[in-house]
Amino acid sequence: MLIGHGSHLNGESAGAVYRYAELLRARGLYDEVVEGYWKEEPSLRQVLKTTHSTDVTVIPMFISEGYFTETVIPRELGLGHQGPVPEGGVARVLGGKTVRYTLPYGVHPGMAEVILARAREALPDLNSQDTALIVLGHGTTRNENSSRVIYRNAELMRESGHFAEVQALFLDEDPKVGTWPEVVRAPRVVVVPFFASEGWHTLETIPEDMGLTGEVTAFPGNPHGPQTVYYARPVGTHSAVADVILHLAEEARGASERGGDVDRTHAEAWAAFLTLARRGTRVGEVLMTPHAGMFEIRHALDEGRPTGDLTTVVTPEGLRDLARRDEGGHHRPVHTFRSLLRGWRAVLHEADLPRGMGYLYPAVVEEGYAHHTHTLRATPWPTTARRQTGIYTKVQRATPEQVENVAKDVCSRCLKTRLWAGEKLGSTFFGGVPGAIPCPEACTFFIAEVREEVSGKRGQAGHGHED
Structure with missing residues (x-):
């Protein structure tokens, strides 16, 4: 099971997770490969229902440890774990399924090989005499884990001896990427973005901050002499990440040889x-x-x-x-x-x-059948609201009127019946009513809209912040 962030606004956000799921599926090593998301469907609250296996390994498709991997994903999956994940991962039995939760793929040591592969793509004849490497991370002052993985991989690349020098630079913390002409001396410079996917930062922000005009950019008047920058694609879109994912899954299973049964x-x-x-x-x-x-x-x-x-x-x-x-x-x-x-x-x-x-x-078949057989449990809105953390904590302050105001807009567009709001659904499509689909819990799109309502930003241009 590959867990991505997803997006309410951008359909390309889930693309990398889809591609890796397809790569792993084609190898035929697992009975099934499924995806789940924080901001899309199937949601983290639904995704375990969508697998027929009773032995499930969950890989967070994130570039570093942090809030999502240590708080949001374990909470929404119901793992009963918060905080740093040990190297061997965390294992729990949930609803008859053994669920193994691993570290995010970005912190695996195998990512150093992916960095090198990306660098060689950008500059096939790189060498240790005249080529520098910049491992470029996002960085954030809110979580030191974001930069730790960048420094670790930069050190591994330094020890490999493939480059004359290796620098770790960042977008949002020091040392920032804009300082590269002062800190890098080699005449040829390969920049490898340590990002999960192509996006605004890799396509716009980084080239702008570095003054790049394409995949290869010459800088004849830099402080240390003429330099040429070779801009690589982000590590997170390289096919070799599939091997990293498999290694994480094998490590999570440990010595266990026995597979799961059918749920x-x-x-x-x-x-x-x-x-x-x-x-x-x-x-x-x-x-x-x-x-x-x-x-x-x-x-x-x-x-x-x-x-x-x-x-x-x-x-x-x-x-x-x-x-x-x-x-x-x-x-x-x-x-x-x-x-x-x-x-x-x-x-x-x-x-x-x-x-x-x-x-x-x-998850409509699974939840529809559960309702049809009277085994589906609804989660009332106050319970969902109390579970939220981070920037979504404020939904706990939403009045009933604000919740209903959002529902009139959002839920009126949906086929589902809001069991979580106390609405009744006598039958489902299993009983011959095509549009009768249960909604046992408020979706993440609804939660995000309630947050905007409480903030007074709903309906304003540019609302719909993606964290």
Whole structure:
């Protein structure tokens, strides 16, 4: 299980996690590879329900230790652990599943090899006589762990002997990246961003702060003489990170050879859903039709539309990508919003149906079946609010009127019924009511909007801060 931050605003934020999940899935070493997110779906509160395995290793897809890896993720997963994670990870039994939680991939010693690989891509003939390396981190004065991993990797690179000099520089703390002409002496300089993904910082902030004009930039008048900077891609997007993830997973398992069993509740939910699917069914905004061991999925409003008028996708990943955008091309962090794109059809094998439906409507089958069998527990809003920490602590101050004000806007766009607010749902799509989908707990999008409401910023331009 790969855990990413995700975003309510930016659809590209989860891209790196998706790519690594696909790489690991292709290797066939695990029965399943799933993803979960803080700001998207399946959420950290849902994601354990979406796995059929009873032995789950959770890898935080973060570049360093800090607030998310030590507080948010363990809290939301219900691990009963807060604070630094030991090298061997933390193991808990939750709902019949053995859950192993590891350190974030960015602190693994194997990342030093990824830095070197990125440097060689940018400058294949680098050498220890005339080439300097800058390991560039974000840094923050709020958490020393953010810089610790940068200094550690810079030291490993220094000891490797591949470079004439190695410097650790930062965006948001000293020594800052803008000082590089004063501190770096070598005529050739390779800059490797120690960032998880391509984004604003790697594409805009770093080049601006360093005065870069592209992948290779010449500086003829620097204090230590002419220098040429070779700008590498961030470490977090390198395919070798998949090997780092596997090493973390192996270390978390220790000497255990025995794999997990199939989660009985999960298996029952999907057996019941397949029974519906084989007869033809509708869930939310989609219509599912069986065809000789295959299933066609399309928007219900496209029923009867000629297949030649529709774009056809034949993989779960294709279904995932189209479900993340609405008609206007905007990101859909909540997949049960009534904004599903039209004009497509997915054709999936039965074996791919659980993953395809999981991408389309994350955790809906599992939670729908739990409600259908009267085993779903709702979490009231006050309980969810009290659990929040950091910048979201202020949602605890929200009045009932403010909560309902947000719900009128956010929840009115959603197919789900708010069990967490005391609303009743007599039946679900398992009982033949397509749009009857339970919502047992307020989603992170709703929580973020309540925070904006309490702050008095909701509806203002630029609201929707992503931490």
